[in-house]
Amino acid sequence: MFHYGQALFYKIGTGYNVYVDFIPEYLEGVVEMLHIGCHLSASGGYMHIGKEALSIGADTFQFFTRNPRGGKAKDMNIEDVTSFLALACENHFVPIMAHAPYTLNPCSADARVKEFALEVMADDLLRMEYTPNSYYNFHPGSHVGQGIEAGIVLIADLLNKILRLEHTTLVLLETMSGKGSEVGGTFEQLRQIIDRVELNEKMGVCLDTCHVHDAGYDIVNDLDGVLFEFDTVIGLERLHAVHLNDSKNAFGSRKDRHEKIGQGELGLSTITNIINHPLLCHLPFFLETPNELDGYAEEINLLRGAFRE
Ligand code: FE
Ligand code: FE
Numbered sequence: 001m002f003h004y005g006q007a008l009f010y011k012i013g014t015g016y017n018v019y020v021d022f023i024p025e026y027l028e029g030v031v032e033m034l035h036i037g038c039h040l041s042a043s044g045g046y047m048h049i050g051k052e053a054l055s056i057g058a059d060t061f062q063f064f065t066r067n068p069r070g071g072k073a074k075d076m077n078i079e080d081v082t083s084f085l086a087l088a089c090e091n092h093f094v095p096i097m098a099h100a101p102y103t104l105n106p107c108s109a110d111a112r113v114k115e116f117a118l119e120v121m122a123d124d125l126l127r128m129e130y131t132p133n134s135y136y137n138f139h140p141g142s143h144v145g146q147g148i149e150a151g152i153v154l155i156a157d158l159l160n161k162i163l164r165l166e167h168t169t170l171v172l173l174e175t176m177s178g179k180g181s182e183v184g185g186t187f188e189q190l191r192q193i194i195d196r197v198e199l200n201e202k203m204g205v206c207l208d209t210c211h212v213h214d215a216g217y218d219i220v221n222d223l224d225g226v227l228f229e230f231d232t233v234i235g236l237e238r239l240h241a242v243h244l245n246d247s248k249n250a251f252g253s254r255k256d257r258h259e260k261i262g263q264g265e266l267g268l269s270t271i272t273n274i275i276n277h278p279l280l281c282h283l284p285f286f287l288e289t290p291n292e293l294d295g296y297a298e299e300i301n302l303l304r305g306a307f308r309e
């Protein structure tokens with residue numbers, strides 16, 4: 001890869017293709033190491049997750065803000081958060097990512113379900129400020145028969161009620177597989193949500209490799225094409241994180257079942273292409289593969305070995 005003026009070039013096959021018409025600041029420096037973590041249990045507190053992440057060679061992690069079913073969150077323990085922030089700083093962690101309970105439905109037809117999503121997400125965003133400049137990822141939800149358009153409007157309405165100018169957290173929409181009436185199965189849908197959000201400088205996207213593959217984006221045979229499409233529709237400057245998962249299901253299946261790295265339909269060579277891609281290699285990667293701690297340690301080790309600059 002090289003850049004010339006405002007254009008970023010890199011080699012595809014035998015020729016050079018222009019990729020994006022800007023050079024993001026983050027691509028100016030050399031990316032020296034892979035930033036990677038996995039989903040970890042938050043039940044032991046921040047310091048506990050931080051140490052667990054370190055023990056498996058991670059420099060970030062993802063966690064649920066509360067019980068995935070959406071119950072009440074534990075009170076913040078200031079001492080625990082403060083110790084964690086020191087640990088993260090000493091060990092050069094990159095920003096951590098909280099995942100909203102996946103049972104929330106911000107675009108439900110049921111007023112109470114919608115209200116619940118709003119209350120939980122608003123509370124989560126307050127809690128996120130204890131670990132400033134982190135990511136808060138959520139599933140856009142399912143429109144349950146109201147139609148994609150109506151779903152998009154409801155999701156944006158909710159975001160307009162909870163985003164605050166003073167928040168330091170970046171709120172990420174996750175790319176979905178499009179199963180059932182899920183919103184977010186296409187880049188266009190995510191773009192339409194972002195367009196309706198007033199404080200959209202607070203918004204970004206987290207690309208889930210299993211989900212986009214299952215949604216019909218061919219990252220196995222045409223990763224460049226998919227990233228080009230992402231850039232055209234949403235803009236690569238909105239892409240802040242990757243959920244790195246293999247998939248149990250076939251291309252375009254709209255299924256969403258994660259597989260261990262290298263053991264699914266994506267395979268190790270696709271995963272290796274993803275972490276090394278010049279437009280992705282600087283991003284934080286979060287594993288959500290079916291693993292216990294030792295399995296995650298092995299995958300992180302494998303991927304660190306496959307990362308070359
Ligand atoms: Fe998710
Ligand atoms: Fe995910």
Ligand code: ZN
Pocket residue numbers: 208210211256257258
């Ligand atoms: Zn998934």
